[in-house]
Amino acid sequence: MRRNRSIELWLALLAMIGITAVYAFVVASTNEIPAAGEFFGHSLGVFGFLLMLMTETLYSLRKRRRRASWGKMSAWLKFHIFTGLVGPFMVLLHSSWKFNGLAGAALLLTIIVVLSGIVGRYIYTAVPRTVDGAAVEAVELERQIAATDAQIQTYMASRPQTSTALAQRLAALPDVSQAGITAVLGRALIEWEYRRAWKRESSHADAQVREQMKQIEEMLHRQQLLKRQVSSLAMARRLLAVWHTVHIPIGMALFTAAFIHLAGALYFATFLR
Amino acid sequence: MKKKPLGCLTANGLIAFVITLLLIGGGASINGGKMFAPGKLNAQTGESLGGVTSHADLSAECDACHAAPWGADKMGDRCMACHTEISAQLQNVSSLHGSLMQDVPDLQCRACHPEHRGPDASLVEMDPATFPHDAVGFALTAHAQKTDGTAFACGDCHLQNVASFEAAVCADCHQQIDSAFTEAHTAAYGSDCLACHDGVETYGANFDHNQAAFQLVGKHAAVNCADCHTNAHAIDDFKNTATECAACHQKDDPHNGNFGDDCSVCHTPEDWEATSFDHNLLAFKLEGKHGRVECEQCHINNTFKGTPTDCYACHQKDDQHNGQFGTDCAACHTPSDWDNVSFDHNSFAFPLEGKHARAECDECHTNNTFKGTPTDCYACHQKDDQHNGQFGTDCAACHNSSDWDNVSFDHNSFAFKLEGKHARVECEKCHVNNTFQGTPTDCYACHQKDDNHNGQFGTECGACHTPASWEDATFDHSLAAFPLTGAHVNVRCEKCHVNNTFAGTPSQCVACHADPAFHAGAFGADCASCHSTSGWRPAEYRGSHPGIADEGGFGIRHGNTTCRTCHTNTVRDYTCLACHSNNQGGEGGGDD
Numbered sequence: 001m002r003r004n005r006s007i008e009l010w011l012a013l014l015a016m017i018g019i020t021a022v023y024a025f026v027v028a029s030t031n032e033i034p035a036a037g038e039f040f041g042h043s044l045g046v047f048g049f050l051l052m053l054m055t056e057t058l059y060s061l062r063k064r065r066r067r068a069s070w071g072k073m074s075a076w077l078k079f080h081i082f083t084g085l086v087g088p089f090m091v092l093l094h095s096s097w098k099f100n101g102l103a104g105a106a107l108l109l110t111i112i113v114v115l116s117g118i119v120g121r122y123i124y125t126a127v128p129r130t131v132d133g134a135a136v137e138a139v140e141l142e143r144q145i146a147a148t149d150a151q152i153q154t155y156m157a158s159r160p161q162t163s164t165a166l167a168q169r170l171a172a173l174p175d176v177s178q179a180g181i182t183a184v185l186g187r188a189l190i191e192w193e194y195r196r197a198w199k200r201e202s203s204h205a206d207a208q209v210r211e212q213m214k215q216i217e218e219m220l221h222r223q224q225l226l227k228r229q230v231s232s233l234a235m236a237r238r239l240l241a242v243w244h245t246v247h248i249p250i251g252m253a254l255f256t257a258a259f260i261h262l263a264g265a266l267y268f269a270t271f272l273r
Numbered sequence: 274m275k276k277k278p279l280g281c282l283t284a285n286g287l288i289a290f291v292i293t294l295l296l297i298g299g300g301a302s303i304n305g306g307k308m309f310a311p312g313k314l315n316a317q318t319g320e321s322l323g324g325v326t327s328h329a330d331l332s333a334e335c336d337a338c339h340a341a342p343w344g345a346d347k348m349g350d351r352c353m354a355c356h357t358e359i360s361a362q363l364q365n366v367s368s369l370h371g372s373l374m375q376d377v378p379d380l381q382c383r384a385c386h387p388e389h390r391g392p393d394a395s396l397v398e399m400d401p402a403t404f405p406h407d408a409v410g411f412a413l414t415a416h417a418q419k420t421d422g423t424a425f426a427c428g429d430c431h432l433q434n435v436a437s438f439e440a441a442v443c444a445d446c447h448q449q450i451d452s453a454f455t456e457a458h459t460a461a462y463g464s465d466c467l468a469c470h471d472g473v474e475t476y477g478a479n480f481d482h483n484q485a486a487f488q489l490v491g492k493h494a495a496v497n498c499a500d501c502h503t504n505a506h507a508i509d510d511f512k513n514t515a516t517e518c519a520a521c522h523q524k525d526d527p528h529n530g531n532f533g534d535d536c537s538v539c540h541t542p543e544d545w546e547a548t549s550f551d552h553n554l555l556a557f558k559l560e561g562k563h564g565r566v567e568c569e570q571c572h573i574n575n576t577f578k579g580t581p582t583d584c585y586a587c588h589q590k591d592d593q594h595n596g597q598f599g600t601d602c603a604a605c606h607t608p609s610d611w612d613n614v615s616f617d618h619n620s621f622a623f624p625l626e627g628k629h630a631r632a633e634c635d636e637c638h639t640n641n642t643f644k645g646t647p648t649d650c651y652a653c654h655q656k657d658d659q660h661n662g663q664f665g666t667d668c669a670a671c672h673n674s675s676d677w678d679n680v681s682f683d684h685n686s687f688a689f690k691l692e693g694k695h696a697r698v699e700c701e702k703c704h705v706n707n708t709f710q711g712t713p714t715d716c717y718a719c720h721q722k723d724d725n726h727n728g729q730f731g732t733e734c735g736a737c738h739t740p741a742s743w744e745d746a747t748f749d750h751s752l753a754a755f756p757l758t759g760a761h762v763n764v765r766c767e768k769c770h771v772n773n774t775f776a777g778t779p780s781q782c783v784a785c786h787a788d789p790a791f792h793a794g795a796f797g798a799d800c801a802s803c804h805s806t807s808g809w810r811p812a813e814y815r816g817s818h819p820g821i822a823d824e825g826g827f828g829i830r831h832g833n834t835t836c837r838t839c840h841t842n843t844v845r846d847y848t849c850l851a852c853h854s855n856n857q858g859g860e861g862g863g864d865d
Binding site for chain 1: 281283285286287288289290292293294297300306307308309310311312313335339340341342347348
């Protein structure tokens with residue numbers, strides 16, 4: 001459903017606001033930045049790292065279990081994104097704003113991985129998927145395009161007195177079914193230009209045509225989306241593969257550094273007598 | 274379909290893992306454990322301890338301070354390995370570290386000496402809110418905030434280092450708060466503040482003496498602390514300072530303690546001299562002329578305590594009564610005016626009423642003698658007794674104090690009450706020759722001369738006569754042998770009692786009623802057998818009648834006739850012809 005498409009982002013934002021409020025309260029009451037080795041700062045680090053571990057492991061494990069009983073892939077991805085944002089945020093607060101030594105390097109890697117994850121999700125959403133997250137093949141996309149075209153033709157045919165004027169308005173819209181890397185990485189801009197043109201044409205049309213444009217808007221949007229996905233599907237998959245190639249080693253470096261930092265913290269501080 | 278391996282197990286992932294390990298390992302081999310340090314070590318140099326002048330010299334040697342968690346020694350042991358002078362202090366409880374460790378045995382060095390906070394950061398950080406400063410003999414209770422509201426830092430008091438303290442710091446700071454107080458205070462108690470203060474209580478501008486039991490009012494507020502708190506060196510000494518006036522003002526007491534310890538009864542803190550002594554709060558109030566008397570007149574030799582309050586103590590010399598009225602002069606005299614005596618004779622057994630109130634005292638109290646003065650009338654009035662003592666000595670029985678002559682003698686209180694005309698009779702009429710005692714009370718004693726009955730009715734005149742009127746005698750004849758009934762009641766006395774003779778007056782009818790000729794001696798002397806006292810006539814004959822039948826014993830009935838119908842002259846002759854036409858004549862004439 002379109003309404004819940006970015007719920008994980010809102011939940012993550014809400015969680016970060018809540019954590020920030022608690023952090024601000026601790027700062028105000030102690031009049032100092034919570035140190036990484038003290039109770040509150042340490043707790044932020046522990047729970048943040050656990051969330052990051054979950055980010056790294058749970059979604060990957062689910063991808064390798066294709067049985068529906070393990071839950072929808074899209075839900076796991078949402079959880080992956082949620083923990084992937086909230087966990088690093090807590091680790092950032094845990095740092096007490098010091099970025100030296102191994103801990104600082106681990107934090108830097110964390111930030112890189114988060115930014116990489118955001119890019120990865122953007123590429124990921126360029127690939128059409130079913131409701132449970134499975135990728136849709138090009139053949140299926142062609143079939144859906146044909147069905148949508150038929151719907152639009154039927155609609156136009158039922159309104160011969162206005163079809164000419166409507167067709168003229170639609171012809172003035174930009175073609176968004178481009179191919180190449182621009183269609184994948186710049187699709188948000190393309191989408192934005194298309195919508196702007198749609199509003200322009202709609203405002204210039206007479207009332208009857210404007211009403212018909214409103215009725216046909218959903219079908220046309222889907223038609224344009226399918227065409228763009230078909231044309232950029234191969235590029236999107238290639239970019240996603242490249243992204244994986246970069247993202248996974250950075251993540252490995254991050255967790256390696258994090259575990260060593262953890263061991264050092266236990267040795268030098270937590271178990272210090 | 275062959276499953277893809279987990280991302281971390283891919284070639285890229287494993288390569289990244291190995292590279293990261295190599296980088297960290299390489300860094301560690303070059304810089305030691307620096308990469309694990311949360312911050313740089315302190316670089317301030319000091320005395321060389323084993324060739325080390327600052328902690329920063331040990332940046333690459335983590336184990337110089339950090340003992341392995343599983344090792345036998347602790348970080349504190351490694352601190353003491355270098356800082357041997359501190360180790361020695363721990364054995365001395367009078368030292369800073371020694372006293373701290375004694376109070377908090379588990380206290381760690383790093384609790385007060387944090388590290389990894391940068392080369393220039395202080396190695397000493399003690400939070401006054403949590404640092405057990407009282408363990409070194411001075412609590413920070415009263416030093417939580419400075420006058421500007423900011424928190425105290427260690428360096429505010431410990432100018433050199435936290436292990437040292439200069440007493441002058443106290444005075445320097447408190448001079449800025451209240452220089453006058455501080456100077457006076459140090460002048461009184463010296464500059465070794467810690468000798469008295471333990472940091473628990475508050476002082477100076479924050480101290481409000483008025484919150485204490487003894488509030489500083491008037492001139493007390495300007496007095497130096499030491500003036501009252503003499504030899505006070507601990508808070509308890511101050512708290513236990515006596516609050517009685519005499520504790521400080523005994524030396525100022527000109528009354529030699531006669532007025533007790535509470536100077537505030539008369540004196541106020543505003544002004545010692547302006548006394549507000551109110552003699553009237555004492556048992557002996559100064560009223561009238563007493564209020565103008567000099568204190569010394571009563572309080573001789575400046576002695577106030579035990580001054581007698583009885584009048585005689587001062588006024589004996591003024592007593593003209595020679596003590597006969599006792600020592601309570603106030604019973605008659607008032608403080609307003611000695612001569613204005615308000616003696617109330619009425620409070621004595623003999624109240625002065627009427628003319629007694631106007632009598633001169635010496636008329637009764639002869640020779641100025643008051644005590645034992647008799648209170649009976651005769652003591653004074655014997656000379657006035659015209660009754661020669663016959664009425665006794667209680668003149669008040671008849672006379673009153675308002676007027677001797679206005680006698681209110683009540684003859685009725687005696688056996689012979691004066692009623693009717695007796696009340697108007699002159700006393701001398703009965704009491705001849707002014708003799709009262711033994712005066713007879715029987716009527717005849719006075720009224721014999723008035724007895725018209727020549728003693729025939731005895732001497733008890735009151736049986737018929739009343740004091741109201743001698744003439745209106747109310748003799749009751751029914752009490753005599755011959756009760757007066759019917760027409761006898763109206764008969765004048767002399768008709769029966771001829772020649773005013775009452776005794777022996779016959780009671781037979783014929784004594785007064787002569788036998789009429791009509792009876793012709795036929796009925797005897799008992800008139801009452803036919804007549805009644807209601808009226809001489811009609812008479813009713815109840816005897817037998819020759820020739821005429823008796824009708825039931827109730828009289829003779831012969832038609833509607835009376836005796837005189839037939840007996841026209843006497844009862845011994847009769848005629849029938851008065852009624853009957855055939856008169857046969859002759860005695861005993863019968864009916865026709």
